[in-house]
Amino acid sequence: MNWIAVMGVLVMAVSTVRSVSATDSVGDVVLAVHGGAGVTPKGKLSAEREKAIRAALDAALKAGEAVLNSPDGTSLDAVETAVRVLEDSPLFNAGKGAAFTREGKNEMDASIMDGRTRAAGAVGYVTTTKNPISAARAVMEKSGHVLMVGEGAEAFASQSGCEIVDPKYFRTQRRWKLLQEELAKEAEQQRTGSIGDDGVAKLALGAQNPEAQCGTVGAVALDRHGNLAAATSTGGLTMKRHGRVGDSPIVGAGTFADNKSCAVSGTGQGEYFIRAVAAYDIAALMEYKGLSVARAADEVVNRKIKLAGGEAGVIALDAKGNHAAPYNTNGLYRGYVTKDGKRHVAIYAE
Numbered sequence: 001m002n003w004i005a006v007m008g009v010l011v012m013a014v015s016t017v018r019s020v021s022a023t024d025s026v027g028d029v030v031l032a033v034h035g036g037a038g039v040t041p042k043g044k045l046s047a048e049r050e051k052a053i054r055a056a057l058d059a060a061l062k063a064g065e066a067v068l069n070s071p072d073g074t075s076l077d078a079v080e081t082a083v084r085v086l087e088d089s090p091l092f093n094a095g096k097g098a099a100f101t102r103e104g105k106n107e108m109d110a111s112i113m114d115g116r117t118r119a120a121g122a123v124g125y126v127t128t129t130k131n132p133i134s135a136a137r138a139v140m141e142k143s144g145h146v147l148m149v150g151e152g153a154e155a156f157a158s159q160s161g162c163e164i165v166d167p168k169y170f171r172t173q174r175r176w177k178l179l180q181e182e183l184a185k186e187a188e189q190q191r192t193g194s195i196g197d198d199g200v201a202k203l204a205l206g207a208q209n210p211e212a213q214c215g216t217v218g219a220v221a222l223d224r225h226g227n228l229a230a231a232t233s234t235g236g237l238t239m240k241r242h243g244r245v246g247d248s249p250i251v252g253a254g255t256f257a258d259n260k261s262c263a264v265s266g267t268g269q270g271e272y273f274i275r276a277v278a279a280y281d282i283a284a285l286m287e288y289k290g291l292s293v294a295r296a297a298d299e300v301v302n303r304k305i306k307l308a309g310g311e312a313g314v315i316a317l318d319a320k321g322n323h324a325a326p327y328n329t330n331g332l333y334r335g336y337v338t339k340d341g342k343r344h345v346a347i348y349a350e
């Protein structure tokens with residue numbers, strides 16, 4: 001063997017040995033959901049809460065799957081339906097149970113994207129729309145715009161038939177307690193002068209407890225016509241500043257879908273997702289570099305964002321049903337359903 005052949009064998013060996021730390025890299029998937037990367041470390045999550053979270057993820061999968069199996073069920077309908085189930089559950093940081101800003105308010109963001117047409121819709125800083133994901137869909141289909149925020153977005157959601165609720169609806173005692181704990185931690189650090197430059201940077205990103213930090217929900221789906229869709233909804237980061245908007249309503253950052261590559265929904269520290277244009281970067285690695293969905297998602301989550309210091313997880317699905325769910329956190333609340341109707345739910349490496 002000459003040296004060129006030897007090099008070739010070496011390169012092949014290295015590329016096959018390079019581990020893809022993407023978990024759940026599986027095929028024949030039609031729908032996947034996540035409930036955020038703000039996972040309590042293994043062993044510290046109560047059995048009761050773990051059971052409830054798994055049941056809620058399973059319920060979202062079931063609801064989305066029923067849509068995909070209905071005569072005219074599309075991937076777009078399936079992701080909206082699955083995300084609505086997670087928004088209505090108080091267990092996740094989206095819709096009911098949304099995280100609090102440092103002023104004690106719930107300000108939510110959401111987006112949805114159709115992989116067939118690359119149509120997209122998003123809302124930011126909504127405070128009274130019961131299901132922000134449906135407001136995002138209304139923006140996509142009825143406004144002529146892609147992103148609407150604040151009062152204008154709420155008024156448009158209401159005119160479009162979305163349910164409007166009192167802001168109190170979103171409040172849960174658990175999230176409120178998390179905010180109080182994080183505020184107390186911050187006050188203590190300020191008192192003792194232990195917040196250095198790094199601490200200040202961390203505070204700008206919100207709370208320090210993983211559960212308080214991230215918890216977005218999302219879904220990606222592939223329908224029988226081969227069309228992909230993605231949806232993401234969040235209360236954002238606990239202790240975020242009033243008016244802060246994260247990656248979840250930013251198409252290309254927290255959400256992306258294109259039949260040519262994949263559908264992606266992200267969770268984690270949104271500032272890192274925005275700077276990395278993370279969801280689109282996964283699609284671009286597939287489209288321009290020919291990477292598999294698992295390799296592309298792993299590259300962005302476990303290399304790009306991780307090296308930049310960000311905490312992240314994504315669910316990604318390609319048009320052939322290959323699915324990956326990498327995360328660089330304690331875990332990722334997640335689940336998927338395969339073509340033959342088998343549902344899988346996971347939290348840690350399992």
Ligand code: ASP
Pocket residue numbers: 036037038093213214215216234235236237245246247248254266267268269270271
């Ligand atoms: N990505 C969301 C944000 O930064 C938070 C999360 O995923 O939990 O707003």
